[in-house]
Structure formats: structure tokens, C-alpha cells
Amino acid sequence: MLDINFILGLQPIQTLETASSSAGTSDCVVNSSKLLDSPPFNDLGALCDPGKSIDEICQLVNNLSVDEKFSLLFRHVAPPAVFPPTFSHGFQRRFNQSWLNKYPWLLYSPKLDGIFCGPCAILLPVLERKDKGMLVNRPFSNWIIISSILANHSSLHYHRNCLAMADTLKLSVENPSTRVDVMFSDSIQKKITENEHILRQIVRAILYLGKQGLPFRGNAEKVSLSSNPGNFLALLKFFAETDPVLSNHLYHPQAKNATYISPQSQNDIINVIGYDIILAGIVHEIKASKFFSVIADEVSSHGVEHLTICLRFVDDHCEIR
Numbered sequence: 110m111l112d113i114n115f116i117l118g119l120q121p122i123q124t125l126e127t128a129s130s131s132a133g134t135s136d137c138v139v140n141s142s143k144l145l146d147s148p149p150f151n152d153l154g155a156l157c158d159p160g161k162s163i164d165e166i167c168q169l170v171n172n173l174s175v176d177e178k179f180s181l182l183f184r185h186v187a188p189p190a191v192f193p194p195t196f197s198h199g200f201q202r203r204f205n206q207s208w209l210n211k212y213p214w215l216l217y218s219p220k221l222d223g224i225f226c227g228p229c230a231i232l233l234p235v236l237e238r239k240d241k242g243m244l245v246n247r248p249f250s251n252w253i254i255i256s257s258i259l260a261n262h263s264s265l266h267y268h269r270n271c272l273a274m275a276d277t278l279k280l281s282v283e284n285p286s287t288r289v290d291v292m293f294s295d296s297i298q299k300k301i302t303e304n305e306h307i308l309r310q311i312v313r314a315i316l317y318l319g320k321q322g323l324p325f326r327g328n329a330e331k332v333s334l335s336s337n338p339g340n341f342l343a344l345l346k347f348f349a350e351t352d353p354v355l356s357n358h359l360y361h362p363q364a365k366n367a368t369y370i371s372p373q374s375q376n377d378i379i380n381v382i383g384y385d386i387i388l389a390g391i392v393h394e395i396k397a398s399k400f401f402s403v404i405a406d407e408v409s410s411h412g413v414e415h416l417t418i419c420l421r422f423v424d425d426h427c428e429i430r
């Protein structure tokens with residue numbers, strides 16, 4: 110029996126976000142969302158807390174969803190109006206807002222009074238980040254040497270890669286149509302819609318020929334030939350004259366072993382229509398009717414018995430059918 114779902118039923122792919130979250134559930138032992146929900150809200154310092162081992166931090170960051178990463182990077186808790194002082198080398202020193210202006214990728218953690226490179230701390234792959242310390246896994250708060258540290262970090266290769274990843278993440282969240290998985294999903298949905306249309310046209314041709322009692326087959330059953338390909342293919346070619354989707358399917362099929370116009374496919378569709386739709390419909394109506402009769406007649410021919418059954422019933426409109 111023809112499996113129509115085969116032509117229509119391409120399963121939607123798992124989204125990247127779902128895939129990443131489901132992949133992470135097997136070895137996730139700490140729920141990073143709860144850390145981000147606890148005060149101070151959306152503070153990277155809650156994840157990259159010095160009290161945690163780097164392995165723990167790597168695991169927590171790796172388990173963040175796309176939305177959580179976006180939120181940490183671009184909706185991070187705002188720095189305070191006045192930064193807390195720290196006594197160092199004989200002076201009271203504090204973080205300066207101008208560093209945030211100069212390096213937009215910096216994130217200040219009020220919880221830790223330290224800074225991180227947001228893209229590196231959130232997006233650097235686990236294998237690359239395990240040997241990283243300040244600005245990535247650990248907060249940086251030595252304000253005396255901050256200028257040279259930030260200038261040096263800006264030039265690092267992995268930092269530039271993370272900046273590019275952050276741009277991509279921002280674009281994909283703010284404009285989901287640019288996401289590869291969404292584009293792929295849209296492409297699959299478009300293909301399913303086209304396949305449904307093609308199958309509908311094939312069924313239309315079969316129903317027409319069946320109602321008119323016309324033969325399906327021809328002598329040269331190829332759509333590419335100019336000779337008579339039989340009524341079924343000729344009717345499809347006629348439909349295709351004003352139907353570019355069907356035309357493309359007939360003359361340039363993407364899968365030559367799944368055109369659904371072969372004699373076998375024709376018979377499969379006829380069986381589906383005959384048994385699953387027409388016969389099932391008649392049986393349903395007869396079961397629902399109060400009065401029906403059965404007439405059976407038998408004839409033998411060449412040693413084979415043929416039994417015909419005629420059913421008559423009174424339908425809901427009191428008409429005899």
C-alpha cells in the first residue's frame with residue numbers, strides 16, 4: 110500500500126535550541142537558570158563565581174539556552190551609578206565607567222565588583238575556555254593594570270571569534286528568519302507544501318479518469334515523449350501547462366524513484382480511494398440506515414465462481430439508493 114505520509118511526512122527538524130537543551134540534560138547537574146533568576150538578576154558573576162571550579166562554570170555556561178546567553182550578553186544587569194571602592198597600593202581605587210564605554214564587550218558584575226569579557230565568558234567553547242582565567246572564567250578587578258589587560262585581550266584571536274559569535278547570536282535572536290535552523294525548517298515546510306500540491310493533482314487526475322471510466326495506461330508511458338503517453342500522464346501534462354510546480358515535478362523530478370506517477374503508484378492510490386474512502390463511506394452510510402437489503406447473484410465462468418453483491422438502503426433523506 111502506498112504510504113502517502115512518505116511523500117508528505119517529512120519530520121520537522123529539531124531546532125538548534127531544543128537540540129542543545131536536550132543534549133545538555135543528560136549531564137546537567139546544576140540549573141543555571143535558577144542562578145540567573147536569583148538576585149542580582151542577570152549578573153554574569155552569579156555563574157562565574159570564584160567559589161565554583163572552572164569545570165563547574167564551564168558546565169553551567171554550556172547548559173545555558175540561546176535565550177539565556179542572549180539575555181546575559183545584551184540584557185546584563187546595569188552597573189551601579191557609583192562603583193564600590195577598593196583599597197589597593199595605598200589608594201582607594203574603583204572601576205571607571207569610561208572602560209565600559211571604550212570596550213563595549215565588557216560586562217561589570219555588581220555581585221563580584223569585577224569585570225568579564227561578555228562574549229568570551231558566555232560563548233567561548235568549553236574545550237578552549239578550560240585553561241582561561243581572568244575575564245573569561247574569573248572576574249578581573251585589578252584596576253591598576255586594567256588598561257593594558259583590556260588592550261591585550263582585544264587583540265586575542267579567540268576574543269575576536271567570540272565577538273563574531275556574539276554578533277551572530279544577536280542577529281539570530283532579534284531576527285529569527287536569519288537562523289540556519291529556521292531557514293532549513295522553512296525550506297522543508299515549502300517542500301511539504303509542494304509535495305501535497307503535486308499529490309493532490311495526481312489524485313485529481315485519477316478521480317477524473319475513474320469517474321469517466323477511461324483507461325489510464327498508454328503504449329509509451331513517458332512524459333518526455335511527444336507520442337501518446339496514455340490518459341493519466343496526458344492529463345497530468347495538461348494540468349502542468351498551467352502549473353509550474355507540477356511541471357517541474359514531471360519534467361525535472363528531484364527524486365526519480367518517488368514521482369508517484371508510476372502504474373504501481375496509480376494502483377496504490379486507486380486502492381486507497383476505492384477501499385479507504387468510497388467503500389468505507391458506503392459501509393458507514395449503510396450501517397447508519399434503518400432499512401437496507403442485500404442481493405447476491407453468482408455465476409460460474411471457466412471453472413471460476415463470481416459473486417456479485419448489490420446493496421440497497423434508505424438514506425437520511427428517505428431516498429432509496
Ligand SMILES: [Zn+2]
Binds near residue numbers: 227229262
Ligand atoms: Zn573576550
